[in-house]
């Protein structure tokens with residue numbers, strides 16, 4: 130049995146909580162050395178009491194001070210509490226940990242995840258945004274350090290499980306075409322508005338958008354699932370993780386979310402990974418890899434499951450997915466710009482500032498504006514990300530004035 134010393138970035142989130150549930154079930158395998166949160170101090174306090182990490186990083190000085198006070202009040206004196214990006218990078222790269230769960234949402238996860246990669250950790254990658262925003266730079270860092278990248282996103286974890294063993298060991302370096310693989314079939318449920326008339330999409334509320342039919346997730350990724358931007362980000366993520374051309378990835382709508390993705394081979398075989406939609410399955414798979422452990426997930430009951438359906442994607446309903454697929458071929462600037470604009474637009478939608486369909490307008494304008502920029506270093510990524518955010522906020526203000 131392998132034992133792992135964990136750093137959990139984003140422990141108070143949906144993925145973070147599921148990760149801690151796996152730790153709770155297997156205390157003999159996993160020790161939590163460090164955890165991070167942004168704002169949820171009370172949740173972090175409860176996690177500290179239960180998992181007794183040595184280090185905690187919060188989003189800012191105020192929340193760090195608040196947590197420190199609460200820890201003392203609860204008789205806990207031996208946790209080192211700090212805050213900010215450098216502290217996140219420090220816990221992610223510490224010699225005391227061998228495995229880092231990268232589960233911060235958005236591009237705030239980029240630098241800490243890269244820090245774990247550069248120090249050769251086993252990196253359990255939930256934060257797809259870091260790979261989308263920095264693509265080749267991220268993969269080059271993985272190759273240079275020998276870090277092990279294990280996908281947490283259920284689709285990529287499924288694809289990983291459907292690959293031959295020798296390919297599984299080299300995400301980012303696979304030569305799929307040379308090994309009999311013709312296509313990656315990326316499945317997606319289509320979210321809560323798959324059957325809603327397109328003409329009514331402008332009026333959907335944030336509450337309706339975050340109510341995903343099959344998965345229980347954080348708010349940002351839930352909105353991304355409703356627009357299918359999530360599938361677009363996953364398309365770009367798959368290109369980098371599995372070293373494939375965009376033409377080798379096909380999105381397939383599968384409303385039941387039972388098949389989590391598939392790999393099609395040249396001889397006609399299609400290998401699928403299935404299971405009930407519960408993130409603890411891919412999380413447990415990656416945490417214990419190459420061993421298998423109980424994740425507390427009910428096995429599929431084939432005699433009481435809904436019939437499997439498959440559909441092609443309607444890009445009129447999901448224009449954000451088309452934008453992301455196109456960005457994947459246009460290059461890094463388009464992908465980085467799309468991700469940054471989308472973070473701004475989704476936040477504005479969640480704050481009732483813009484309509485659901487305006488997310489696409491902001492995203493499209495931002496990609497057009499920045500598509501031809503050069504992005505070759507991590508500094509280029511960071512400065513482009515910042516510039517896109519300023520531009521997207523300007524476009525937002527104009528939209529809000531005109532509506």
Ligand code: NDP
Pocket residue numbers: 138139140141142143144145165166167168169170188231232233234235237255256257258281282283344345346347348349350408
């Ligand atoms: P949540 O919103 O539930 O959690 C996000 C975590 O990140 C929280 O711990 C939050 O802290 C922390 N955080 C937020 N903003 C910052 C910031 N600026 N700096 C540092 N930490 C921050 O998100 P999810 O768990 O749903 O998603 C996490 C990642 O995993 C995303 O990249 C998502 O795309 C990916 N993913 C999620 C899946 C899911 O099922 N949820 C499936 C596949 C991928 P706090 O709570 O204290 O504010």
Ligand code: MG
Pocket residue numbers: 282283284363
């Ligand atoms: Mg996914």
